[in-house]
Amino acid sequence: MSPQSVLAVSNLTKFYGDFKALDSVSFAVEKGWIYGYLGPNGAGKTTTIRTMLGLLRPDQGEVQIDGVNPAKNPVHALKSVGYAPELPTLQTFFSGEQLMEFIGKMFGLAAQARKARIKQLLDLVGLKEWGDKKIGKYSKGMVQRLSLALALINDPLVLIMDEPTIGMDPEGTAHFRNLFTSLSKEGKTIFISSHLLDEVQRICTHVGMINKGKMVFNGLITQVLETFTKQWVIEAELKTVTKTMITAIKNLDYVEDVKVDENKLRIELKEKKDLRGEISSEIFKRKGVLLSLNLHKITLEDAYLRALKGDQ
Amino acid sequence: MGFLQRSANMVTYEWRRALAKKKFYVLVILTLVLQIGLFALFSYFFTNPPPGFVGSPLEEMKASMWLVGVLGLQGLFIPLIAIVIAGGSMSEEYERGTADILLSKPITKMEYMTGKFLGGLSLLGFVIVLITILGTTLAYGLFGPQESIQFVPVIYLVLLYSNLLFFSMTFMFSEVFRRTTLSIMAVIGIFVASLFIGGILSMMHLMTQEQLYLEISKWLPNWSVSNLPSFVASELITAPESPFVSVPGGDIQLAAAIIAVYTIASILIAALKLVRSDVTKRTG
Secondary structure, three states: OOOOEEEEEEEEEEEEOOEEEEEEEEEEEEOOOEEEEEOOOOOOHHHHHHHHOOOOOOOEEEEEEOOEOOOOOHHHHHHHEEEEOOOOOOOOOOEHHHHHHHHHHHOOOOHHHHHHHHHHHHHHOOOHHHOOOEHHHOOHHHHHHHHHHHHHOOOOOEEEEEOOOOOOOHHHHHHHHHHHHHHHHOOOEEEEEEOOHHHHHHHOOEEEEEEOOEEEEEEEHHHHHHHOOOOOEEEEEEOOOOHHHHHHHHOOOOEEEEEEEOOEEEEEEOOOOOOHHHHHHHHHHOOOOEEEEEEEOOOHHHHHHHHHHOOO | OOHHHHHHHHHHHHHHHHHOOHHHHHHHHHHHHHHHHHHHHHHHHHHOOOOOOOOHHHHHHHHOHHHHHHHOOOOOHHHHHHHHHHHOOOHHHHHHOOHHHHHOOOOOHHHHHHHHHHHHHHHHHHHHHHHHHHHHHHHHHHHOOOOOHHHHHHHHHHHHHHOHHHHHHHHHHHHHHOOHHHHHHHHHHHHHHHHHHHHHHHHHHHHHOOHHHHHHHHOOHHHHHHHHHHHHHHHHOOOOOOOOOOOOOOOHHHHHHHHHHHHHHHHHHHHHHHHHOOOOOOOO
8 A cells, every 4th residue: 555545445355144245355545536436236336435434344454544444443534534425315304504514513613614614515516595404305316415515514635425426417417527526636535436437437537446346456547448458449431331341451460350330340450559540541442432430449338347357 | 522522412413313203292292291181180189089088188198299290100101202212213323324424424433322322311301301390380380389399300310310221221222123113112012021020920929928029020120110219209208198109118229220230231232232233224
């Protein structure tokens, strides 16, 4: 673990009865990173988060938040952590403001600072008009927004979020995506568990992948794409496609395979190189009329699926 | 921010949680209405006394009627309110999934539990204050000046102490089972079984004159909870003719010790369970 690690998980193992939910999971997150934690349902994402917060007792291993183990010293470790759980259920007998007031007190915020922070955050999450209403009257999306506001009440050093934008409308999702990016620029560390790969690819700097309780990848988002990229693909759309043209392209040294779908060609390359120029020359040589030509490296989804298969 | 502040914050939380429940209000209102009904019956009795029940004893009874108001509901209703308050204290947070929200904040499990326990207990204390004030006021209003009224605060504290037993027992089940209905049913079951077994043991004692049956019955939870306030009242109020405090042979120390044993054991079990187990996700 690096000395700059704000969040360090080492060798975390957790059993539910005989079922091994986490198997020696280790990773470290440094200041300013946006770390995306990916995995299919039941992979162990929420178990990791709940163990990180001291809600679950690990059978082995430990967690350190800013150098402090939350299971041993929750008061010190969690004072700089904001947590937004997946599909949160909040105390419906409170209004949004009352719950924020109570949670603010738990963090030891002074009355004046608390009041100002509540007003600022309710505005930030778009619940300004709803602050005095009972939470029982909120929609799911509004509860999600309030949960994010609660996670920010203490101006946390580390923000841990489990599927933070699930159930949120596209506008809200975009708003929070921008918010997370700006928080990261302020030096806050953000840990997001998500299955929305597009979201993760857009905002995360680093990625951890877990499957069946085991880490299958941990590193830079660019590195994950590189690691799990076997080949690059060129997609060409032509006016007409002839058999001779397909055969000619297939016979090129740097082409692995060609797949045809009506007038579109999916050309799989042997190397990770941008060979659009060479391909277009070949098409022109065969008197083909090119309508479009695109290079596809790899999406996080491709990398993710390959990582889950253990396919590097 | 220290242990006390963090626990005190949980106390206020616990009040709000308990006061948000309709069943709590229903039970408190029912208790207060019953108390008024009880006094109405006594008032009728004193206005229309049965033949031969006149004169000095009646006047002495009138002067001690505040004890009816304070102790009259101890046998059943106050323990029931204690059970309802403590029943959801820990379990509702698991059932609703709100335990995650609370315990992922800078608070230790011990502070969390202390706040919850003291919050519920102080709410119970408040309800007993209401019952005590209403009982004393009704006694004054309907039956005139009351004797030994200076002991009201002591009797109040003894009542609160007595009700610790069922309160802490329900609190323990609330943490152990993490199901509100199950924990309330378990304690009501113990309460009823204790009454039933106590009755049988008393009957066996009467039939055989064997002291052991009586001694065993004292260790049932109901005996100390129901009798300690009366024992203390008998000790404090030097009016032996008063019909409401004539509980002979009251062993205050034993009753107090039994309550302490049940309470401490319950708190320890609840604390061990909380500290040594995972915070379970939504169970409701």
